[in-house]
Amino acid sequence: MASIDIRTHRNKIENISALPTVPGTLKRISSIIEKPRLTLEELSHFVSNDPALASRVLKMINSAVYGFPGRISSVSHAIMLLGLNVVKGILLGTSIFEIMQKVMKGLWDHSLGCAIASRVIAEKLGLKYPEEVSVAGLLHDLGKVILILEYQENYDDSIRDATEKGIAISEAEKIHFQETHAAVGMWLSQKWRFPANLIDVMAFHHSPAAAKVAPLETAIVHFSDILVRARGIGFAGDPFVPAVNPVSFEMLRLSDGDIRDVLAEMEDSLEQPTDF
Amino acid sequence: MPKIPIDKLEPGMKLSKPLVSRGGMVLLGDGTELTEKWIDRIQDMEVDGIYVDGPSEQKESKEESLAKLDARFLSVEKEPYMGRLKRIVRDYIEALYGEH
Numbered sequence: 533m534a535s536i537d538i539r540t541h542r543n544k545i546e547n548i549s550a551l552p553t554v555p556g557t558l559k560r561i562s563s564i565i566e567k568p569r570l571t572l573e574e575l576s577h578f579v580s581n582d583p584a585l586a587s588r589v590l591k592m593i594n595s596a597v598y599g600f601p602g603r604i605s606s607v608s609h610a611i612m613l614l615g616l617n618v619v620k621g622i623l624l625g626t627s628i629f630e631i632m633q634k635v636m637k638g639l640w641d642h643s644l645g646c647a648i649a650s651r652v653i654a655e656k657l658g659l660k661y662p663e664e665v666s667v668a669g670l671l672h673d674l675g676k677v678i679l680i681l682e683y684q685e686n687y688d689d690s691i692r693d694a695t696e697k698g699i700a701i702s703e704a705e706k707i708h709f710q711e712t713h714a715a716v717g718m719w720l721s722q723k724w725r726f727p728a729n730l731i732d733v734m735a736f737h738h739s740p741a742a743a744k745v746a747p748l749e750t751a752i753v754h755f756s757d758i759l760v761r762a763r764g765i766g767f768a769g770d771p772f773v774p775a776v777n778p779v780s781f782e783m784l785r786l787s788d789g790d791i792r793d794v795l796a797e798m799e800d801s802l803e804q805p806t807d808f
Numbered sequence: 809m810p811k812i813p814i815d816k817l818e819p820g821m822k823l824s825k826p827l828v829s830r831g832g833m834v835l836l837g838d839g840t841e842l843t844e845k846w847i848d849r850i851q852d853m854e855v856d857g858i859y860v861d862g863p864s865e866q867k868e869s870k871e872e873s874l875a876k877l878d879a880r881f882l883s884v885e886k887e888p889y890m891g892r893l894k895r896i897v898r899d900y901i902e903a904l905y906g907e908h
């Protein structure tokens with residue numbers, strides 16, 4: 533059975549534009565969002581110059597996932613309203629949608645469900661920027677996309693192992709890659725200059741006690757990931773619900789009714805068209 | 809709350825979500841009870857369906873759905889909070905099948 537140490541591939545993964553398996557759209561998006569001092573104008577210009585991309589981004593922003601149905605009509609308006617980082621994240625989201633449709637369809641529903649749950653919980657807790665938490669939910673398993681694309685055989689082995697041995701996909705990843713998708717997601721989100729909060733969520737959504745910068749946001753996405761699986765939405769690599777970290781769960785102070793609300797909103801939003 | 813195709817709308821149904829035009833204007837608020845007149849207007853518009861109150865139609869039987877839930881939770885049920893979470897999800901699923 534194939535096993536590699538993914539940590540020795542970090543440079544290769546960070547140099548994502550050189551990976552032959554990565555589609556052109558993602559390469560172009562990667563090269564713009566990694567810019568050190570990306571301005572509002574630059575990003576808006578980049579998206580607006582590609583009408584297909586612009587319409588996908590606006591479609592996602594106006595979808596039930598973000599809770600602004602039908603209200604945002606231009607990319608610059610979106611950036612003003614949601615901030616540069618959220619639009620960067622949504623831009624990435626639309627391009628990973630394309631990939632997930634091809635390589636692991638259930639991962640898109642998993643990611644969307646997680647984005648919705650994360651936003652609703654962030655709103656309930658009165659966080660100032662629920663859309664940022666939603667983007668963290670949308671992108672939290674981004675590392676899986678790269679692993680599947682570039683190391684398909686090892687990833688297939690991981691999925692099979694998880695199901696057969698009854699272990700979580702991240703445990704199976706440790707067997708086949710020595711590290712998990714959470715680390716891969718962290719490397720990329722650092723490279724793409726995402727805010728520290730998002731990097732924390734990427735790195736620690738399966739080990740939320742280790743989150744230092746954004747323990748609350750990490751706890752939200754950690755629990756959202758579990759709730760989506762509990763409801764049986766999508767497929768994230770294994771068919772099991774992982775146990776919640778009790779400290780993180782207590783941090784959220786959610787009542788039974790709150791959790792029911794999140795389930796209902798997740799379901800309603802996913803019933804609407806989610807093909808971006 | 810199911811989404812109903814516009815040719816299946818009947819007077820007396822209540823909107824569970826506002827009806828929003830392409831331009832983002834709210835045309836009918838949630839909770840609006842549909843009349844013949846509203847249904848005619850809605851059928852003139854380019855919408856593919858309307859959300860109304862009531863249990864959604866489910867893709868699988870309740871028994872199947874609950875059996876899958878048991879399988880997903882099998883190894884974590886005894887962990888802290890997981891029994892509670894399972895109960896909430898089970899109640900939620902049962903309500904989808906119209907048992908309140």
Ligand SMILES: [Fe+2]
Nearest residue numbers: 672673737738
């Ligand atoms: Fe994950």
Ligand SMILES: [Fe+2]
Nearest residue numbers: 672673757768
């Ligand atoms: Fe996940």
